[in-house]
Amino acid sequence: MTEAMSEYKLPIPVPRAESVPFWDGLKQDKFMLQYCDSCGKLNWFPRTHCVVCGKTHFTWKPSSGKGVLETYTIVYRGMNPAWQAETPYILGMVRLDEGIRMVTRIISDKGEKTPMDARVSLVCKPAGDDMKLPFFELVD
Numbered sequence: 001m002t003e004a005m006s007e008y009k010l011p012i013p014v015p016r017a018e019s020v021p022f023w024d025g026l027k028q029d030k031f032m033l034q035y036c037d038s039c040g041k042l043n044w045f046p047r048t049h050c051v052v053c054g055k056t057h058f059t060w061k062p063s064s065g066k067g068v069l070e071t072y073t074i075v076y077r078g079m080n081p082a083w084q085a086e087t088p089y090i091l092g093m094v095r096l097d098e099g100i101r102m103v104t105r106i107i108s109d110k111g112e113k114t115p116m117d118a119r120v121s122l123v124c125k126p127a128g129d130d131m132k133l134p135f136f137e138l139v140d
C-alpha cells in the first residue's frame with residue numbers, strides 16, 4: 001500500500017469500458033469528452049452508443065477544463081461515514097464551456113459566500129494508487 005492509498009478514504013469509482021478514456025485523461029489532468037464520429041454530437045457522460053444517432057465510434061478530445069458554477073449546496077451530512085469526515089463540503093452544478101453540466105465537488109474557502117456564476121477550473125486530485133478525480137476550483 002502506498003502513501004497515497006493509505007491517505008485516501010473515500011469510495012473510488014470503478015471505470016466501465018466506455019469511460020476508460022475519461023478516467024485515463026484525468027490521470028493526465030485532462031477532462032476528456034466523447035464526440036460521436038458519425039453525427040459529431042458530444043455525449044456526456046461517456047456511453048457505448050451515441051445518444052443522437054446510436055452509432056458506436058467516438059473520438060475523445062480534451063475539454064477546456066473551464067466553466068461556470070451554476071448552483072451549489074453545502075453538504076453537512078455525509079452519505080456514509082467516509083463522506084461524513086469530509087463535511088462540510090460544496091457540491092456544485094458546473095457547466096463546462098463545451099456546454100455539458102455535471103455535479104461535482106467545488107473547492108472554495110468562501111463557504112456559503114461562494115458566488116453563483118463564478119468561473120471555475122478543473123483540478124484533478126489523486127484518489128488511491130492509480131486514479132484521479134475531477135474537482136473544480138474558483139478562478140479569480
Ligand SMILES: [Zn+2]
Nearest residue numbers: 036039050053
Ligand atoms: Zn451520433
